Amino acid sequence: METTSAETHSLKAGIRPENLRIKYGREIRIELLLSGTQFIKFLTQIGEVWLHTVAQGSQIRRRIKLDEPTEVIWHGSDLAEIAGMLYDFAKWRNIWAVQQNYVTGQRQFFIEIAGPEGLAHRIELTKKSHFKLFQKLVKEQQTSGSNDSCNPSPEGFLHFIESRWRQTLTQPQVARRVDFNAVPNFMEQLTQQNEYPLRITLLNAAAKQTATTHFTVFRRLGTSILLESPDCVFEWDHSCVDGAWLVRCRCSCGEEILELYGPQKNLVVSLALPALPQPILNLLPYLN
Numbered sequence: 074m075e076t077t078s079a080e081t082h083s084l085k086a087g088i089r090p091e092n093l094r095i096k097y098g099r100e101i102r103i104e105l106l107l108s109g110t111q112f113i114k115f116l117t118q119i120g121e122v123w124l125h126t127v128a129q130g131s132q133i134r135r136r137i138k139l140d141e142p143t144e145v146i147w148h149g150s151d152l153a154e155i156a157g158m159l160y161d162f163a164k165w166r167n168i169w170a171v172q173q174n175y176v177t178g179q180r181q182f183f184i185e186i187a188g189p190e191g192l193a194h195r196i197e198l199t200k201k202s203h204f205k206l207f208q209k210l211v212k213e214q215q216t217s218g219s220n221d222s223c224n225p226s227p228e229g230f231l232h233f234i235e236s237r238w239r240q241t242l243t244q245p246q247v248a249r250r251v252d253f254n255a256v257p258n259f260m261e262q263l264t265q266q267n268e269y270p271l272r273i274t275l276l277n278a279a280a281k282q283t284a285t286t287h288f289t290v291f292r293r294l295g296t297s298i299l300l301e302s303p304d305c306v307f308e309w310d311h312s313c314v315d316g317a318w319l320v321r322c323r324c325s326c327g328e329e330i331l332e333l334y335g336p337q338k339n340l341v342v343s344l345a346l347p348a349l350p351q352p353i354l355n356l357l358p359y360l361n
Contacts, residue, residue, distance in 0.1 A: 082180060082204055084172040087212035101172040105184070106216040109162035113153055115210055117143050121201035124158060125183075126194050126275055126282040130313025130341040131333075133275045134197070135284045136304040152230065159281040161229050164188050166279075170211040182207060188279030231278045235340055238332065242318055251357040253317035253333065257298050259356040263346075264291040264300060266353075271300075272345035273307055307342075309333065314341055319357065331357075 084101050085093065094102040107115075116122075121138040137156055146154040151163040166187045173181040182204070184196040198207060242248045263269055272285040290301035296312040314333045322328040328348070333341040 082182070082208075084170060084182065084208065084211055086208065088215055089217070091217045092215045099174050101174075103170045103211055103215050104217075105168045105170055105211065105214040107168050107210075107214050109151065109153060109160065111210075111214070112160070112162075112168075113145055113155060115206070116155065116196065117145070118203065118206055119196070119198070120203045121199050123197040123199065124156075124194070124282060125197055126158075126277070126280050127192050128275050128277050128341065129190075129337075129339050130335055131275055131307070131309035133273060133282055133284060133308075134306045135282065136199070138201070157283045159230065159276075160194075161231075161279055164229055164231075164279040165193075170207075170215075186279060188277055190277065193277045193279035194282075229278055230281065231276055234276065234281075235338075238320075238340060238343075239338065241320055242332075248318050248320045250360040251317045251319050251331075252360055253314050255357055256314070256317055256331070256333065257293065257311060259353075260298065260300065261291045262353060262356060264288045269347050269349065274343040274345070275307075276340065309342055317357075319359075 084103060088103055092103050094104075096102070117139045120140055121136065123134050123136050125134045126132065135157070139156060143156055148154070151161060153160050153162070166189065169185045169187075171183050171185050173183075175181070182198040182202075184207075185192065186194040188194075198204065263271070267287055267289055270285055270287050272283060274281065274283045276282070284305050284307075286302045286305045288300040288302050288305070288307070290299070292299040292301070297308055297310050300307045313335050315336050316334040318332045318334070320330040320332060322330065322345075329346050331344040331346055333344075335341050
């Protein structure tokens with residue numbers, strides 16, 4: 074994780090003692106009372122950050138900068154789209170501002186969002202972020218009590234999207250099951266050729282992130298697979314995958330979508346692929 078600054082920056086300034094949560098001197102947490110509108114305003118003003126979204130068996134980090142006017146699309150009062158993100162504020166359980174202290178003297182700052190299943194999303198500051206704006210937000214929105222207002226019902230965009238995808242998988246003219254054990258080698262070949270942009274979608278109940286990039290680095294760390302580019306890092310744990318499908322896009326773009334699923338039929342990740350040469354597609358053997 075990229076560190077933000079040296080010891081000159083701190084979250085303690087202006088924070089009431091009862092609102093501080095200090096863990097072993099290495100981590101400082103302050104819970105925030107923050108509306109969706111306030112969060113979106115902060116995101117459009119903070120400057121460069123990493124958007125870090127976590128799902129079951131996968132995670133993605135993408136660097137963005139939103140200093141310039143950015144389109145925000147609201148769907149009612151709880152859903153907002155911005156810069157490849159879709160946020161469902163009704164599924165946010167807690168919001169924390171966090172300062173992580175390292176033995177080197179460096180510090181990392183981020184906003185952490187918990188959804189129904191735990192950690193869902195982080196906004197990670199960099200050295201180019203507007204730290205004073207972050208500090209001001211924390212000072213003004215600090216709270217001492219738990220703000221667990223998460224809607225526990227299964228309804229929401231996660232339920233809608235996963236239900237729609239599962240319905241699609243029952244249509245053999247659209248979806249074909251492939252050997253999920255062949256996926257790592259397939260992704261390694263795509264990365265080595267560095268010719269094909271990938272569009273990755275990863276989601277949980279509280280947030281959905283979509284990123285398009287050319288990955289330049291492929292790494293295996295045990296059962297984990299990492300794809301990296303200068304502004305995006307995607308990782309999935311292949312031991313959490315027990316099924317893979319190629320879904321044909323219904324328009325004329327030629328795209329196919331590679332979807333990886335876990336044992337509970339949860340979507341681990343969706344990877345939109347451009348029209349690929351047949352020799353590359355042959356690396357994903359069909360099972361039906």
